[in-house]
Amino acid sequence: MLLLLGHRAAGGTDDDAVMGPALALEMLHTCALVHDDVIDRADTRRARPTVHREYAALHAGRGMRGDADAFGEAVAILVGDVAFVQADDLFLQAQVDDRRLLEGLRAFTALREEVMAGQYLDLVTSTTGQGDRAAVLQVATLKSGRYSVTRPLEVGAVLAGGDATLVEGLRRFGDPLGRAFQVRDDLLGLFGRPEETGKSVQSDLAEGKHTLVIVEALERLEGMDRDRLSAMLGDHDLGADDAAVARELIERSGARRAAEAYVVASVEESLAALDTLSVDDGVAKALRDMATRLTDRDT
Amino acid sequence: MLLLLGHRAAGGTDDDAVMGPALALEMLHTCALVHDDVIDRADTRRARPTVHREYAALHAGRGMRGDADAFGEAVAILVGDVAFVQADDLFLQAQVDDRRLLEGLRAFTALREEVMAGQYLDLVTSTTGQGDRAAVLQVATLKSGRYSVTRPLEVGAVLAGGDATLVEGLRRFGDPLGRAFQVRDDLLGLFGRPEETGKSVQSDLAEGKHTLVIVEALERLEGMDRDRLSAMLGDHDLGADDAAVARELIERSGARRAAEAYVVASVEESLAALDTLSVDDGVAKALRDMATRLTDRDT
Numbered sequence: 001m002l003l004l005l006g007h008r009a010a011g012g013t014d015d016d017a018v019m020g021p022a023l024a025l026e027m028l029h030t031c032a033l034v035h036d037d038v039i040d041r042a043d044t045r046r047a048r049p050t051v052h053r054e055y056a057a058l059h060a061g062r063g064m065r066g067d068a069d070a071f072g073e074a075v076a077i078l079v080g081d082v083a084f085v086q087a088d089d090l091f092l093q094a095q096v097d098d099r100r101l102l103e104g105l106r107a108f109t110a111l112r113e114e115v116m117a118g119q120y121l122d123l124v125t126s127t128t129g130q131g132d133r134a135a136v137l138q139v140a141t142l143k144s145g146r147y148s149v150t151r152p153l154e155v156g157a158v159l160a161g162g163d164a165t166l167v168e169g170l171r172r173f174g175d176p177l178g179r180a181f182q183v184r185d186d187l188l189g190l191f192g193r194p195e196e197t198g199k200s201v202q203s204d205l206a207e208g209k210h211t212l213v214i215v216e217a218l219e220r221l222e223g224m225d226r227d228r229l230s231a232m233l234g235d236h237d238l239g240a241d242d243a244a245v246a247r248e249l250i251e252r253s254g255a256r257r258a259a260e261a262y263v264v265a266s267v268e269e270s271l272a273a274l275d276t277l278s279v280d281d282g283v284a285k286a287l288r289d290m291a292t293r294l295t296d297r298d299t
Numbered sequence: 300m301l302l303l304l305g306h307r308a309a310g311g312t313d314d315d316a317v318m319g320p321a322l323a324l325e326m327l328h329t330c331a332l333v334h335d336d337v338i339d340r341a342d343t344r345r346a347r348p349t350v351h352r353e354y355a356a357l358h359a360g361r362g363m364r365g366d367a368d369a370f371g372e373a374v375a376i377l378v379g380d381v382a383f384v385q386a387d388d389l390f391l392q393a394q395v396d397d398r399r400l401l402e403g404l405r406a407f408t409a410l411r412e413e414v415m416a417g418q419y420l421d422l423v424t425s426t427t428g429q430g431d432r433a434a435v436l437q438v439a440t441l442k443s444g445r446y447s448v449t450r451p452l453e454v455g456a457v458l459a460g461g462d463a464t465l466v467e468g469l470r471r472f473g474d475p476l477g478r479a480f481q482v483r484d485d486l487l488g489l490f491g492r493p494e495e496t497g498k499s500v501q502s503d504l505a506e507g508k509h510t511l512v513i514v515e516a517l518e519r520l521e522g523m524d525r526d527r528l529s530a531m532l533g534d535h536d537l538g539a540d541d542a543a544v545a546r547e548l549i550e551r552s553g554a555r556r557a558a559e560a561y562v563v564a565s566v567e568e569s570l571a572a573l574d575t576l577s578v579d580d581g582v583a584k585a586l587r588d589m590a591t592r593l594t595d596r597d598t
Binding site for chain 1: 330365376397401405415
């Protein structure tokens, strides 16, 4: 949707002409999810078995040779790789002139490099437990700002021949919005209703994710309180009662309020940038609605 | 090198203009190797630790959180993904006109889709133990013919504006040559000198690889002989003495001779196609030398 909006922001009138690139983003995301599930050894995704689990079960069920888990993982790595190259295939189906298509591909390539850099940084900060506020916001910029918001808008815009001024304006709109989206997601992960968010309130803690709200809490807490929260990060045996303790510590430290304030300030920054963009009224309204939808939500 | 030769075959004179795409093929291959090593759980590559082992060791050495092997695998999957996208980045650096660059990208995308299809087919035939001669040759066409020979030539050719007749001719040259290369590789894996090939004579057997020479042997052997060879495929505890038995069975069945004859016939088919190509004499000689180099070798 953001790619289509970026396309319209630059004066594009035919959504179908850039449907290939829009689907390419979805296909790339499929690759990321399948590979992430291998990395996180996840059992389910969207309430269904993950690809590697599905193929491990198939292997076991049919009594094939070798190790079932290894087979499942091998298939999942390949499926992700196939999705990755099919994204290029879809992208190349855009019906725009050659010069614009190549410019779009360059922005799409930058998007992919950024999300992987963000993914690696995220992995390292979670594993070393040493991510500070700056590192957390850098991950949020790369994995959410650029990947989820700014670059899709930019790809759409350059495919319609949008100039550097428009692209720069879309970036000032997209980067803070993407970060706000990520922080909202982190808050929902801890304080949301699991039946609505689809994930348990302890899962981010158990994975040791260094989110803004966690980093803010660690900076504000002292002594035993800080040690308690710190010990929970990355503890895979964490239960719902531990999560309740963590939530109480985070709330009391003021970190939840700080993170909520960060979302509000970032959305304001984003909307202020939107006001300076010279785009069609319908597009401006759609972008404004998108900003609300991404950051003011329960699931 | 094949991409540069394809480029020259179509009249290209400036190798530097297509160095980006040539390096893209190397970078793609880096992705394939890193992901394959995860899939095969390999410890070493080119006499050095594989990426996943290197990062698992780093994790263990620094006493990071969580499981060292899982961290190593996560990094290796990401490193492969980064190499994959850097291949696109390099490709886009070609200095050719936009139309040709996009045509080259489309051929590069087909190359990637084919090699993954071949990889999956290879995985399934090894795992089910049900690859027949046709499946083996299909894998050899996709993973060696197209990936290693034909598509690199084609990408180079279209980047220089080569037409469909040239591309078709290069395919008739490349597909059989790539298959011959693969069968030579399989023969060296079994009958070569480990100190020269860099791999043990039992490794293909232990992995249960369905190669042409193995399939030919299974088709020719009967009774207990067939059962003995069949039981060795995919047996990870295989030793050098078992490999000696396997080699003797394969030799006696006539499968080795049949595979050698296949290499000779395929190279002849390839060189006959080369004679029909209208390319510069220097390029024709280089392609002929390449055919010899790929199929008449000890390592």
